[in-house]
Amino acid sequence: MMNSKNTDMVEIAGWVHEIRDLGGIRFLLVRTRDDIVQITFSKRKVSSELIDKVKTISRESVIRVKGIISKDERAPNGFEVIPNSLDILAIAKSPLPLDPTDKVVAELETRLDQRFLDMRRPKIKSIFMIRSLVVRAIRDFFYKKDFVEVNTPKIVSIATEGGAALFPISYFDKEAFLNQSPQLYKQILMSSGFERVFEIGPIFRAEEYSTRKHLNEATSIDIEMSYADDNDVIRLLEELIIYIYRYINTNADRYLKTIGIDLKIPTRPFKQVSYDEAIEIVNLEWGDDFGSLEEKKLGSVIGEHYFIREWPLKSKPYYTMPLEKDRKILSKSFDLMHPRVELASGSQRINDYELLKKQIEMRGLNLDNFSFYLDAFKYGMPPHAGWGLGLDRLIMTMLDLDNVREAVMFPRDRRRLVP
Template sequence: MINSKDANITDDGYIEIAGWVHEIRDLGGIRFLLVRTRDDIIQVTFSKRKVSGELIEKVKTISRESVIHVKGRISKDERAPNGFEVIPNIVDILSVAESPLPLDPTDKVVAELDTRLDNRFLDMRRPKVKSIFMIRGLVVRAIRDFLYGKNFVEVTTPKIVATATEGGTALFPISYFDREAFLNQSPQLYKQILMSSGFERVLEIGPIFRAEEHSTRKHLNEATSIDVEVSYVDDSEVMKLLEELIIYIYEYINVNADKYLKTIGIDLKIPTRPFRQISYEEAIEIVDLKWGDDFGSLEEKKLGNEIGEHYFIKEWPLKLKPYYTMPLEKKGKTEILSKSFDLMHPRVELASGSQRINDYALLKKQMELRGLNPDNFSFYLDAFRYGMPPHAGWGLGLDRLVMTMLDLDNVREAVMFPRDRRRLIP
């Protein structure tokens, strides 16, 4: 079996590789095939002096991006790209690629994002694009690594639900046998219920769905959310956890994904701790808003430029946050604040969280104040009637995290098969 990591090099100096024909350079008497495996590009050299005429004839028929298997001898040679090349004995053509290709995997002519997404299978063969997703996989691994180390239990909650979670966003209705149902916008209610069940520290990595008809570089209709909920802590403690996690991820990627970062051409700067924390009140002063206003795109941009690195906005007006957010009374303030926070990257919001209300009567009251009918949420509210610990948590957008970390222009670049207002295929 040929592991794509990449080559099985045997003691007698033989190597076996399988992959795609990345480029063909035919100089007449000598022909170079660059074979691309998952992580490397290896040169296979066919010179008339060292390779049989029969094999050379066979190789002439191979089209770019065909899949081949090569067995040959390793030859150290300074003239070869990585200091070595393969002098082949056997070449098997495993799959012939048609021509012309819908886009060029060698980056000579870069296709537009739309063309790339239409042909994502080919687009992801490009080393730069593949590196993004290799890193994304490692980010998820880092998250699990970090949170498992802190005794979190990973859970999965339903994505098909009967009611909206928090209001605010539009939901996708689906038909569920003879009933109406929705795709869940967030695991919020379920992870809170799990606090009542005594799991104390839960982690969920999963899809969330928003039916908003926006078309921007930072929104998707299907996103991946990293959700955390913790019992017996307040908002400041989960802020600290979030901050530590972000740093851990950056450091993990810096150490474990060096090769991919180089391929993308990123010099990863690890954010400095502690992240700056500004209150909502301070933030509106910077961008010249009135109390009670939410930040629009322009304000977000202005704040980001002003601060220039990761930061928290905390102590939001209660009315700007969902009903389950814990109110905060501050001495000398008449306005009702909340024990809530957003984690911001200069470009975009990454996460938001809060301490949650764990008192049944207060929670019910907050729902009613926002015009929600508590009867529709009894599956959730009941969990607060029989012993609910105080708890806090947050949701972090994985796609945006990867986008900002790798400085990608568009969040779609960080998602293999993005779902936006127009795109449902592939």
Template sequence: MSLADLRTHYTAAINPEEIGDEKVTIAGWVHEVRDLGGICFVVVRDRTGRGQVTLVKKKIDKELFDTARKLVRESVVSVTGTAKPEGKAPNGYEIIPDEIKLLNESQSPLPMDTTGKVEAELDTRLDSRFIDLRREQTTAVFNIRHEVLRAVRDFLTDSGFLETSSPKVVATATEGGTSLFPITYFDREAFLNQSPQLFKQILMSGGLDRVFEIGPIFRAEEHDTRRHLNEATSIDIEASFCDHFDVMVILEDMVAYVYEQVIENASASLEALGVELQVPKTPFMRLTYDDAIEVVNSKGGDMLAWGDDLGTAAEHTIGEHVFKETGESHYFIIDWPTEIKPFYAMPYEDNPLLSKGFDMMHRTMELSSGAQRIHIPELLVSRIESQGLDPEGFEFYLKAFRYGMPPHAGWGIGCERLVMTMLGVDNIRDVVLFPRDRRRLSP
């Protein structure tokens, strides 16, 4: 049995006026069967949409008609026939079948409804993700996620970046702290990597100049919120002979390009979700940390002191302030206190209390964090020690700084949060195929 025997066209690719009397074969899942006695409609669903198969009892073989009306929803079929224009049918055509092949019959009842007529809780959907993915809205999310990652790769490649991959099993914490998943690596302790940061910087010493990576990161944080995951997909860049302002421009231009490409290439998926996108205007607003603290404190409520990190409530307050000022949802917070940024963030030479670090924000949450990095080995060792870490544990990393490390800067942005905020999704687990959080390890 060849592919041509099972499918010649996706459902969305059939145009009866172009095909004429040529036979077509579609393959997919039985989305719906409507048996009206003298006429039977079978709606077949594939990745691109739906195709209607129409059988009139008086005009078709009795055995074929009986086969169609007995089909069980979500069974897998291949249908061969002639496509005819039909304005009321999905995609504007119907197929008059010559043959219906039942390739795999589904059990009944289904774990959940796939038609959208009965809503299911998110946990129910995730428990049966294979069924949930057959829903139009779920498929739409992952079509859009694909377009997001494709646009990221195209933009960064066209901007002179090389795609790289870093290890996910490491001997040392990337940023210190305890939010790590320990594993046994033969006879040694190791960790799942929480960031490609140190390896990106080593590549700058190697002269690769501009690199990016799209890959998993792991954080053993005990968050149980709608915007946190323990395994996420991070988009990271590092660029030599750049400062933090240079890479901020790359980041905002990339985000705007991603929106443009999703609007252009995923219009059907956006329509299925009822989402209308607008491309963010660049440059994004730059708000200093000091100004951000002032905005929060001016609104009353819990007051923040200089040096405090920004919690969820503060981020929302600042986001709403920026939206009212600019009408835009994306902005930067710059000039963070050095002590609350990672050890590799470069302090300002004329004011070491402030770092050349930044966060790119959506008005609902943080999307990205970045900085110009310390490239001077003595200063880097000092910063590692100031955060209570042992430089000896970072020897593999520090070695790269002793033999000619250029000035460099970079950032990381969470793919899931980017998609989540783009689509206005309420729970981050909705934009991950098989999410990993505190409670979910299967499927």
């Protein structure tokens, strides 16, 4: 916190980032949310009482200082503060379990264990300031596109995707699950006439992965759009990615510099390859899915954001619109890929009641479990399409982070439930 009533007198409140003692002069570098400010305690300019008081302060203690600004090109931001009062608000214990100055490097697990200290580091704090701006950009984009923001249930009675990667919970006298996706509810909203909806919220996948790109609780950006097909929502997804990159380049320059990132804005249109073309590049059999090695190879060949389209129908969820092509049963589906990782998945959806029932039965799922969902298709469901985009992976790839956990304040994976 930094307040100023005039051009000379200021009030600074924050953490003691560093202490430098040069004998007759002591410098405190005080870290606020946005800056690091130098407070200079010189025997020639500061009372002996304040000199004695400052000697009792440890690194990462919380203080409040009132003083006069003095220009000094050697100081951070080109000025220092000469204090006339000092309040010690909280003393930090020593030694610190983590070094917020980055002089001592800590492993990621140590950083996550001490996340409150880790996020005091200017570089790490900048990641989450950018993440906040990304969420703001997303909302700005969709409001401009006349979308309605919605909130769907996170406690559900069935598996959204029909799979086994579910977290069961005790719900009074019933079994329930944490939701894998808002998919069923955003489709129901298409039947309700909202036409364009988006949601930014948590999703839960009980997958036993321990990789740099997987989380068990993630944040997803989901949209659904009536009177649209897969081509329409692909264009929308491209526009959103470009909008976010431009927004961050314009509004987050200081944070990008702190992280050390020169953000390159992707160019439209993104490249598109069919599933058949993609498996030929990575030498897979038809019907196979892509693992990390195949994703890496594709990314190295294509070299930028790209779409994989027309996946085999059997590899996509039951609500995906079928597509017959070259005597193959494909789907009107797509994945948005970054050279490092998959970012989004989407499709045109089935809007015909009988076809949807048939696809659910073909997957071996119980129709009775989907009655609340299927009811929305009985009485006039417009054609529609949509996608889900992983916010955490988007941040990871934008900022060139090594691990998706670095893009999440308090990540949840198969081993981490605290902090």
